[in-house]
Structures are given as structure tokens and as C-alpha cells.
Amino acid sequence: MAKTLAEKVWDAHVVRKGDGEGANAQPDLLFIDLHLVHEVTSPQAFEGLRLPGRKLRRPDLTIATEDHNTPTLDIDKPIADLTSRTQIQTLRNNCQEFGVRLHSLGDAEQGIVHVVGPQLGLTQPGMTVVCGDSHTSTHGAFGALAMGIGTSEVEHVMATQTLSLKPFKTMAINVEGTLRPGVSAKDIILAVIAKIGTGGGQGYVLEYRGSAIRALSMEARMTICNMSIEAGARAGLVAPDQTTYDYMHGRPHAPEGADWDAAVEYWNTLHTDDDAAFDVEVDLDADTLEPFVTWGTNPGQGVSLSAKVPSPDDFGDENAKAAAERALQYMGLEAGTPMKDIRVDTVFLGSCTNSRMEDLRAAADIIRGRTKDPAVRMLVVPGSARVRLEAEAEGLDKVFKDFGAEWRFAGCSMCLGMNPDQLEVGERCASTSNRNFEGRQGKGGRTHLVSPVVAAATAVRGTLSSPSDLDPAPESAAVRVDAA
Amino acid sequence: MEKFTTHTGIGVPLRQSNVDTDQIIPAVYLKRITRTGFEDALFAAWRKDPSFILNQAPFNAGSVLVAGPDFGTGSSREHAVWALKDFGFKTVLSSRFADIFRGNSGKQGLLAAEVAQDDIELIWKELENAPGTEVTVDLVSKTVQCGNIVAPFEIDDYTRWRLLEGLDDIGLTLKHEPDITAYEATRPSFKPKTLPARLS
Numbered sequence A: 001m002a003k004t005l006a007e008k009v010w011d012a013h014v015v016r017k018g019d020g021e022g023a024n025a026q027p028d029l030l031f032i033d034l035h036l037v038h039e040v041t042s043p044q045a046f047e048g049l050r051l052p053g054r055k056l057r058r059p060d061l062t063i064a065t066e067d068h069n070t071p072t073l074d075i076d077k078p079i080a081d082l083t084s085r086t087q088i089q090t091l092r093n094n095c096q097e098f099g100v101r102l103h104s105l106g107d108a109e110q111g112i113v114h115v116v117g118p119q120l121g122l123t124q125p126g127m128t129v130v131c132g133d134s135h136t137s138t139h140g141a142f143g144a145l146a147m148g149i150g151t152s153e154v155e156h157v158m159a160t161q162t163l164s165l166k167p168f169k170t171m172a173i174n175v176e177g178t179l180r181p182g183v184s185a186k187d188i189i190l191a192v193i194a195k196i197g198t199g200g201g202q203g204y205v206l207e208y209r210g211s212a213i214r215a216l217s218m219e220a221r222m223t224i225c226n227m228s229i230e231a232g233a234r235a236g237l238v239a240p241d242q243t244t245y246d247y248m249h250g251r252p253h254a255p256e257g258a259d260w261d262a263a264v265e266y267w268n269t270l271h272t273d274d275d276a277a278f279d280v281e282v283d284l285d286a287d288t289l290e291p292f293v294t295w296g297t298n299p300g301q302g303v304s305l306s307a308k309v310p311s312p313d314d315f316g317d318e319n320a321k322a323a324a325e326r327a328l329q330y331m332g333l334e335a336g337t338p339m340k341d342i343r344v345d346t347v348f349l350g351s352c353t354n355s356r357m358e359d360l361r362a363a364a365d366i367i368r369g370r371t372k373d374p375a376v377r378m379l380v381v382p383g384s385a386r387v388r389l390e391a392e393a394e395g396l397d398k399v400f401k402d403f404g405a406e407w408r409f410a411g412c413s414m415c416l417g418m419n420p421d422q423l424e425v426g427e428r429c430a431s432t433s434n435r436n437f438e439g440r441q442g443k444g445g446r447t448h449l450v451s452p453v454v455a456a457a458t459a460v461r462g463t464l465s466s467p468s469d470l471d472p473a474p475e476s477a478a479v480r481v482d483a484a
Numbered sequence B: 001m002e003k004f005t006t007h008t009g010i011g012v013p014l015r016q017s018n019v020d021t022d023q024i025i026p027a028v029y030l031k032r033i034t035r036t037g038f039e040d041a042l043f044a045a046w047r048k049d050p051s052f053i054l055n056q057a058p059f060n061a062g063s064v065l066v067a068g069p070d071f072g073t074g075s076s077r078e079h080a081v082w083a084l085k086d087f088g089f090k091t092v093l094s095s096r097f098a099d100i101f102r103g104n105s106g107k108q109g110l111l112a113a114e115v116a117q118d119d120i121e122l123i124w125k126e127l128e129n130a131p132g133t134e135v136t137v138d139l140v141s142k143t144v145q146c147g148n149i150v151a152p153f154e155i156d157d158y159t160r161w162r163l164l165e166g167l168d169d170i171g172l173t174l175k176h177e178p179d180i181t182a183y184e185a186t187r188p189s190f191k192p193k194t195l196p197a198r199l200s
Helices: A005-011 A043-050 A082-098 A113-119 A134-142 A151-160 A185-196 A218-231 A242-248 A257-267 A318-331 A357-367 A385-393 A396-403 A452-461 B027-031 B079-087 B099-108 B117-129 B157-165 B169-174 B177-184
Strands: A014-016 A028-031 A034-037 A062-065 A101-103 A128-131 A145-148 A162-165 A169-176 A204-209 A235-237 A280-285 A292-294 A302-304 A346-349 A377-380 A428-431 A446-449 B006-014 B064-067 B091-094 B111-114 B134-138 B143-146 B149-152
Touching: A005 A145, A005 A204, A005 A235, A014 B177, A028 B177, A034 A113, A034 A151, A043 A082, A043 A151, A062 A113, A082 A101, A082 B027, A113 A128, A113 A134, A113 A218, A113 A385, A128 A134, A128 A151, A134 A145, A134 A218, A134 A235, A145 A235, A151 A162, A151 B099, A151 B169, A162 B169, A185 A218, A185 A280, A185 A292, A185 A302, A204 A218, A218 A235, A218 A242, A218 A357, A242 A257, A346 A357, A346 A452, A357 A385, A357 A396, A357 A452, A377 A396, A385 A396, A428 A452, B006 B117, B027 B079, B064 B117, B064 B134, B079 B099, B091 B117, B091 B134, B099 B111, B099 B157, B117 B143, B117 B149, B169 B177
Parallel strands: A034 A062, A034 A128, A062 A101, A128 A145, A169 A204, A169 A280, A204 A235, A346 A377, A346 A428, A428 A446, B006 B064, B064 B091, B091 B111
Antiparallel strands: A014 A028, A028 A162, A292 A302, A292 A446, B006 B134, B134 B143, B143 B149
8 A cells, every 4th residue: 555654654663553443543552763861851751660660671772861951151060050950960860770871961972862863873764763852853854753752651662662652644745946045944944834834733744845855955854854843743754865875874873784785775665655645735835935034922923034024914813813913012023014124132043953064054154254243142052062073173163253153062052041041031032943932042032933044144234134135245255055 | 640530620711822831831940850849830921920810810720721722832841731730720621732732631631622712712701701610521421511601522532531541551551561572573683772872
């Protein structure tokens, strides 16, 4: 029978079909190939194992790192915030007790859990990957079925290496055409979310397809899959291809020798069959796409950067109208204001959405030889300690520092402000992260979600800007606008 | 998990769509390592406003939250469910729930009942006209009653069964342990393991 990619991965992991059929069907029990763990959603799960004396079933399919709470300055000193310090110490104790591999602050492999898995080669096509974090969808870029789960499910995976899952529906997101310079993966996914809404993907696994997706690098595909959750989807994925294999080859945990050949043979089967049907298909035109930016307080409230702040009257639905009114008030915006007239106080380049080498390179290419608006604070937070080291080897740290940006250590940082990196009340931020919720980056903070190159151009001009708004740099020959 | 059959309690109308889990419980409260004691964290930012509905009697004693569409979007934090339960909520009504929130609720015995938006609007009006009106949520008959309004709600059969029986998921799965062991024996050798660690 013809199957979609997501169905193939699902079927390959069924430990036990659920009893019953139709509406009375019980969930299937699925095997989990990789469980990623961090300090925030795991302590209660470890405690849940400990109380009845249960074991961690597969320490060899589990890996932990510290990311949400970790400071991005003074990482050689004890963590100042006592509750953060306790939570991280609890992870360290639990990993030691249960035999889990842990990459702690200061380790070269420490970093945002969704950056660490792929960079170690642990994320591979056709796998099931879970983590107590909604942005686990990132790993779908490899053709893996990757899902965020809650703490009860974390405990369930620890005890059984499986999850009981109800079948999902499938949605194709077809992106055809060629992105224009200055338009990137982030703009694709922000446009998709604006189109289908924050609830549009509920109950679905999204498969990103089409010539524009095939042309993207692995890191750009990760940016897109990362924000599947912002469309409400259970997961998002891209079929593996030569781009995937080239990225994987030689990574520490990539298969080697005969295993590599066997793996590639299997991975080559991981695509949606030509005659398979999706439950829903959505089309997006890459040729006409412009840089995208959010104006409101949910990721679906986005427009082209060249547009104006919408009016609540633009929305027919009463709930959407009320949500727009509330969002404009929270964001301190007037309907009709050109987005490019909006001044920001802070630019944040980081998060599991956009903190990889390509993101840093793309932003560095924009700012190289230019001057930062002196009123703007810019924070650059690499996704992992390894990314930070690689960037420094390329001299990117110097580009950012010369520009006047702060070059920080790795972690989730200002994406959610669990560490000291937070916005002040009323402070406005152009952020490459994934959520513009009220108070997400700090109580009273105002977030505009943007791509790395828009973030960089905004830091130059002080107002929301695309790279094409910039005057030529003094050494413009050095400028390269990669789609990242 | 405690069994859930039916619950009657004061309804709280929360006229807002896209109530994300960062609003239900801000990230700063996620640093705790316990599974209880989150009542102070529920809607912490909104509760600083004295006019917020949960700061007003009789809604501060509510146990049935009636919310707009797309409730529980965003972060996977199960702390959102713990905070709702610790505050005293037994059930949340909405026309659409985010998938992860819905799953977390089912694991923790908080009933996420999917009610048509038209019915939600009627219940909102009833609760606003007569604050303190009780709402009955009956999981056996899958109906909600508020004043003269009786509306059906949706919940998947498996979650309903687990809630009605108060069943623990891990216990259920471990009954199939031999199936897990048999599956593990078939996994191909090229699939990665985290141990022993290989480094760059």
C-alpha cells in the first residue's frame, strides 16, 4: 500500500498494534530510538522512576545536556540563581544515578538539546526521536519522526523506551520555486504558520516538500521543522536526500563502513510514495515570498516585512479580532504603522530555531563592515559550545564583537529567559527565536520573530529591516547573503 | 491516577483564544524540581492584574475553566497541567486544544473536554450573567451542563477509558514488556547508540 514518509517511519516502529478498530482503537505502542533529556522537564520523571524502583530501560538510547537554565556569561562560576543551580545539579545527580550520558556546562558538546543531537550524528533518517521539549520537531529535518512530549511521557519512555501514540493525519506543505536573496527558511515557516494558523496543524504531521525545500541545507530544514509546533503540528519532517547524507557522513555517531551502506540503502526508501495521499495539502510560492515578521503575540500573527501592522477590523472571526486587539495593545503598536518603522531595543540571534553555523554566518555576512545602531543591544548566543568553537575558528566572534554585539556562551538564553538573559518591561526585540508570546522573553517584553539576516539588518538600522534596505557596506564585495 | 467520572464546580469564563502554556505558567516557575505546589504559578503574569477573572470571587473558587480556541499551545511543559490542577481545576473546556497539552492532561487526570465554540459562547454568557453558576462535566455521558445548556463534548475513547478507570500508563505498557524485548532484537545495527560516547 502506498504510504507517506511519516507513515513509513511510524510503521517501522510499531511494537504492538493497539487493540480494537475505528473509533474504539487503542493507540499503537511505538519504539523510541533516541530520547533527549534536559534539566527542566526531567527531574519529576526521574523521581517517578525512583519511587517504585523502576529502571531506566535504555541508557544507551538516552542523552542529556544542560541548556534552558544555563547562563551565557561566567560559565566557569557557580550558577548565581539558586533554583537554576539546584535544577542543574539535580540533572547531574540523576544522570549519574541512572547511567545517562550528560554534556554539562563547560563541555564542548553542551548546548541546546536540538542542536546537540544532530551535530553528534545521533539524529538520523527514519528514527523516532522524543524529548520533553516541544521543539523536538527540529529533528524531523532528517526524515525522523520527532515529537515533543510532557514529563509523564518522559517518564514512560525512560521506563519502557516506548510511547503509546494515537495515529495522526498527514499534511503536505508544498513549497515550490526559488527563494529570492535575503529570503530564508525562517520566512518560509513564518509564512506557513500565518497561512494555516497556530491550530492549523493540530493532529497532523507535516511533510515539507517541493523544489524550494529540496534546495535548502540541513540547517535550514531544521529551522523549518523546528517551528512545526508553532502551527500546532505533532511533528514536521523532510524526506532525506543527498544533502542529508552529506551532512551526516563522518559525524561522531553516524554509521561507518558496511553499516553506512546498509543505512543509506534503508534511508533511500524513506520518501512518500508517488501514489500516496495526504489528508491535506497546502501550497506556498517561494518565488514571491518576502522576508516575514510577526507583529502580534502568537506566531501566526505575521506579515511581510514590507507590510503594515494590521487592524483588528481586518479579521472576520470575532476571536481573531479580539486576539488582534489584545496583541496590538500588548505590543504597543498602532494599526497601519509600516512594519519597517518599528524601532527595536534589542536583537537576539540564537535559539534552537536559528543558532547554527549557517545562521551565524548569514548574520555575520550582513554586518561585516557595517556599524550597529548605537541604541540597539545585540546578543549572539551560539546553539552549542561546538558551534561557538567553530564560529571562533572562522573568526565570526570577531565580526560580531567589532560590530558591537555581545558574543555569549551556548544555551536557550533569551528565547525563553529562564536564565538572566531577559527583556525588560516594554523592551522591544527582533528575535530569531520561535515564540512571540506575552512575556516569553521576559515579563512585559515585546517580541518580533525574524530570520537571522533580518535580525542583522535590524541591528544596523535600529528599525525592523531587510538586508535589501541597507546601504552598500564599505567592503560590499565581502557580503554574501546565504539562505539560512 | 484518580478516577474521573463526573465533576460539578464553579465555571470560569476565560474569553481568550490561543492561551499558550507560557501564559498558563511562565518559564521562571519551571525551575522547581517537584511535581506539586504550582498553584501560585498559574497565570502568574495575568494574576498580577486585580481585574483578572481568577482574582475575583466567586471565580477564584472555580474548578471548570471555559476557554477560547487553541488552548495550551506552545511549550510541552506539563507544569501547565500541574498548575491548573494545583489551583483546583478539574477540567478545561475549549473548542480546540493543542495536542501536547491535551496529551499531558490525559496523563494527569485533568479532563480536556472539546466543546463546540457555539456552545462555549453560550456557556460564557451564562457564567457572566450569573457568576458562580456551576458546570457539570460528565465523562460517562460525554456532556456538559451549565444552567439550561446541555452540550456534548468530544474526547478520544482511549483517554476517556483511562480517566474513567484511573489507569497508570506505564503499568499498562509494562504488561507488554515481552513485545518490547522482541522488537529490540530486530533493530538494525546501524541505528545509533549514545553509549559508548563518540566525540568529534
